[in-house]
Amino acid sequence: MHSILLTCTFLPLDTLAQAVSQHLSSDRYRVLTSHTVETFCKLVEQEKHRLDCLILQDCPELLQITTWLYGQATLLPAVILSNTAETTSAPAETATQDSFLYHTAEVILSKTKLDQIDQYIEQAIAQFIGLSPTSWNRSDPSTKSVYDLLASHPLVLQQQRLIEKLRERLGYLGVYYKRDPNHFFRHLPPDQKQELLNKLRTDYRDIVLRYFANDGTLNQRIDDFVNTAFFTDVSAAQIVEIHMELIDEFSKQLKLEGRSEEILLDYRLTLIDTIAHLCEM
Template identity: 45%
Template sequence: MSGSLTIAVLADSTDIAPLLGRYLDADRYALQYFTDRGEFLDYVEISKHELDCVVFYSQAQLLPAINYLYERGLILPVVIVHRLIPPNAQTPIHTALTNLPASSSYIYQPSEVILAVTELAGIGGAIDKAIAKFMNLTPIVPTSEDSEPAQTRTHIKIPEPNFLLQQQSRLADKLSERLGYLAVYYKRNSQQFFRHLDRQHKQELLAGFKSQYRKIVIEYFADSRQIDDKIDEFVNEIFFRDLAVSEIVKIHMELMEEFSDQLKLEGRSEEILLEYRLTLIDVIAHLCEMYRRSVPREL
């Protein structure tokens, strides 16, 4: 299945199999089910370079399995599905989810995604989110005091500093090869999104986008073979910054006002500026197509 994501599932029973089969398209997800922790861990060891994500739906086996993976430096994208539990229950998963110390917000690693069984219909989106977050993890060099239990860790400490980076690189290459354009989505870093930047950085970024767009506008009707490449480059940067279309329209309108003032000074008609609406439409169309082809369907 060259276009599918490989998912290993550890569950208490096979009851979850038909549910996941209902919510996960077989053309996109290759699922491997396990109810035995030993068999699951053996599979993960053997297939660690092909695995895209693991899904846990097991009360008793969760923490032992996570500790095993963690101790061996097997940091993988993960979704943890949990059942609704009575308030007074004290199962391992309940303890891990509710008694995390203030210094920690995860059981296995920071990019894990927790999903209630009542939200199982969103498992595809949860898997995509887990992979996207995993791509932005940063490894921490281990210390001699790495003896904390799974539910109290605050950092990603791994036996080899480059291990996580190697896994991320392999996953990025694999996604690019197997999913094509879809892999672009997983390379986005939400911390670099326009809305999360400070005011000065936003202004600098917009100035750069305006400069790029100016060049596109000037060359748009010049029969340049490079114009499509320039539009693609412009749209690619906008996509990774998650810039709103309204900001693109604002850049376009500001440029048109500047050109209008220049034309008035030269005593020329402003009607030509109406033609540049095609430039804006073309850029927005490129951006829409990029989102259509790259954003996972579940999101």
């Protein structure tokens, strides 16, 4: 079961705020919505030790927002909603050292692609976890840099506390957010999807054939299979489908050989074991 992610939005445009809330399911997200700088600052001040991600509209007030966040020594994962269409095919457009608005781990989402906001939030958290303190420095001399704030604010410790808090709340976060959405099954081109499915089928066949044998490599094979499925975001339903296809193949072979198919019922344990390993992720 997924833990609830607490997000805070700064979206002056009411229709945009409504659209974002509609795309963030209530079983996965709790959304704190603000339309003004004052309301946003109050919400962040109240909830900054619980917040998992900020969703910010790229607008004239954004500089005021980020300056206030710097002054509070507050760094959080962030998705910036941009007016411009994306020019990259990557799941999330990452800010560069010279172009970022808040910090270099922020991701930019075009307003035309709000249906992908869940994926962008995942990417924002993943990149924030890998954020280097030296990358917080802004090149704009007109704004006090986060690098300068390091002398008077424990930002490095704050980031570490946030990461640990996220890991504790979400349990699997340390591994979960190491996944690269570019490698997710649903985002692969058709030829790579087929290649991945062929690998999973081959690996699962080996697991089934060895499951009731005295094979010391079985657990490692299951772990390797589950890791592949997990990091490519292959669903449990897809694994069940692979299992059923394989059992159907074995059933036809047994019929041709005039043998009973009852033995195949035992291999339900293989599926249960594999799904259990996946759920542990």
